Amino acid sequence: MDARRTGKYVKQPLGYDAFMPKPLPPDPPLSFDPELQLALSEADRSLARLDGVAAVLPNPELFIAMYVKKEALLSSQIEGTQASLEGVLEFEADGVPRDDINEVKEVINYVKAMDHGLARLQDFPFSSRLIREIHALLLAGARGQSKTPGEYRRSQNWIGASGAPLAEAVFVPPPADAVEELISDLEKFIHAGDSLPPLVKIALVHAQFETIHPFLDGNGRIGRLLITFYLCWRGILSRPLLYLSHYLKKNRQEYYDKLLAVRTQGDWEGWLKFFLRGVRDVSLEAADTARRIVELKGRLSEKIHAGRKAGLSALRLLDLSFAMPLLDVPLVATRLALSRQSATQLVAQFHSLGILHEITGKKRYRKFLFRDYVALIAKGTELGQGGRGEE
Numbered sequence: 001m002d003a004r005r006t007g008k009y010v011k012q013p014l015g016y017d018a019f020m021p022k023p024l025p026p027d028p029p030l031s032f033d034p035e036l037q038l039a040l041s042e043a044d045r046s047l048a049r050l051d052g053v054a055a056v057l058p059n060p061e062l063f064i065a066m067y068v069k070k071e072a073l074l075s076s077q078i079e080g081t082q083a084s085l086e087g088v089l090e091f092e093a094d095g096v097p098r099d100d101i102n103e104v105k106e107v108i109n110y111v112k113a114m115d116h117g118l119a120r121l122q123d124f125p126f127s128s129r130l131i132r133e134i135h136a137l138l139l140a141g142a143r144g145q146s147k148t149p150g151e152y153r154r155s156q157n158w159i160g161a162s163g164a165p166l167a168e169a170v171f172v173p174p175p176a177d178a179v180e181e182l183i184s185d186l187e188k189f190i191h192a193g194d195s196l197p198p199l200v201k202i203a204l205v206h207a208q209f210e211t212i213h214p215f216l217d218g219n220g221r222i223g224r225l226l227i228t229f230y231l232c233w234r235g236i237l238s239r240p241l242l243y244l245s246h247y248l249k250k251n252r253q254e255y256y257d258k259l260l261a262v263r264t265q266g267d268w269e270g271w272l273k274f275f276l277r278g279v280r281d282v283s284l285e286a287a288d289t290a291r292r293i294v295e296l297k298g299r300l301s302e303k304i305h306a307g308r309k310a311g312l313s314a315l316r317l318l319d320l321s322f323a324m325p326l327l328d329v330p331l332v333a334t335r336l337a338l339s340r341q342s343a344t345q346l347v348a349q350f351h352s353l354g355i356l357h358e359i360t361g362k363k364r365y366r367k368f369l370f371r372d373y374v375a376l377i378a379k380g381t382e383l384g385q386g387g388r389g390e391e
Contacts, residue, residue: 002028005266007211010175018156018172019263021211023185024204025196026268036269039276043199046283047242053287054239056294062322063293064239066377067286072110073381074245075224078252081106085378086369089326093367105142113137114225118240121233126190128183130229135215135222144217152179152214159213171260173213182212190230202230203275207262224248241286246380247278292376297322303353313338317346321356325370 005028007021032040054060073085083103091104113134120130136150148154154176158169166172174182186208196204209223224245231237248255251274258274261267297318304314316336321327324335333343347368350356356368 002266006262006268009172012156012175016156016166016169016172018175019211020174020178021182021208021263024189024208025194026204026266030200030272031269033269036273036276039273039280040197040199043276043279043283044197046280046287047199047236050241050283050287050290051238053290054241057290059319059322060239062319063290064241065323066325066373067241067243067289068111068114069107070377070381071224071228071243071245072107072114074243074249075221076103076106076110077381078245078249079220083107085374085381086326089369089374090367093324093326093328093331102143109138109140109142110221110225114228114240117225117229118232121229126187126230126233128187131183131214131222131226134225135218138218138221147216147218149218152176152183153216155216157213157216171263173211179212179214183214186212198231198234198236199276199279200272202227203272204268205230206275207259207268207271210259211263242279242282243286244275244278244282246285247282249380251278289376289379293322293373296372296376300355303355313342313346314349317350318355321350321370322373325374326359326367327356327370328365328367 005022005026007019009017010020012018030036054063057063069085069088073081073083073088076083081103082100083106087104088107091101091108116137117130117134120133124130132150132152139145139147139149156166156175157173158166159171159173160169186205189208190201190205194201206223206227209226210219213219215222224243227244228237228240228242231242232240254274258267258271262271300318301315304318313336317332320332320335324331327347329340329343329347332338332347333340336343336346338346347356351358351368355370355372357371358366359369360367
């Protein structure tokens, strides 16, 4: 491998070396050896299968809404956030989570940034302006809010152990005065008409964005958001269902090592193989989760019928539980337009059937969790793998 293929280190006035990446695409061009071709083929097939499974879900928007929460949680956990899916659901329900509220806000902000970006891409180009908009949403009112949300950095940053000085950095991104031009080059590459497969192209974009590290905080999360934005913008995915954070969380050290190898050795092919394996694995897992959700809904519908509680309100509550898996009687009464008494009876029926589980232990102001569904979605979000990453 040739390190000069990716860029070079340039001595800065204060004596440290900062990395200056070359514009994309790589030169010399990528080498599509048999292993890389196979990885691309498997990733493409798995992604197409996932898109097809989503098309047959009874209500894909409910599944997507919960999956976005999972991605927001996982992406934030990679950077050290110690929040749980139940904590996020509690915050959405009444603003009083079991977890640190500041950390929950990071996850909620990620969901907002995802929703905003996808909506904007309906009539707005994939651009530097969009990147800054979602960055502002990501950091608003949360950890990092003092680090110029929505603005590219004006000072040097670096990647290393928590609290490590610049002299002990693992990697020093380009100087601040080079960021605008480098992002402009990246934007041109995104819009360039070329023959690169979309999955290869977004893999290159993600790595280049992380190398530029244009913000003082939030670079890792923004870089992961760009993957979904690009695939939806290009029409590769009809719905935002591919999220790599679970794969990257499980393979965190290899992720950082592969990015570093791009910078120090010019090993774009090694990074691409790692990225494409992630697309394959995550697509297969998401498709399996979607199938399990369909099966769960089928089983519970049969249970409701068997319990002779299959009125229209019961079926509507089942749908509501998939949309809002943490609920209480007032919410059910409002959403289903029922009296308080009818809502109380209906929730009690679901509790007796083991569909909803009471989680407060109180006699008043009780809340109920759709535990089986949350467990399916929450897989991989278990805490204990924290630690700040490449933010």
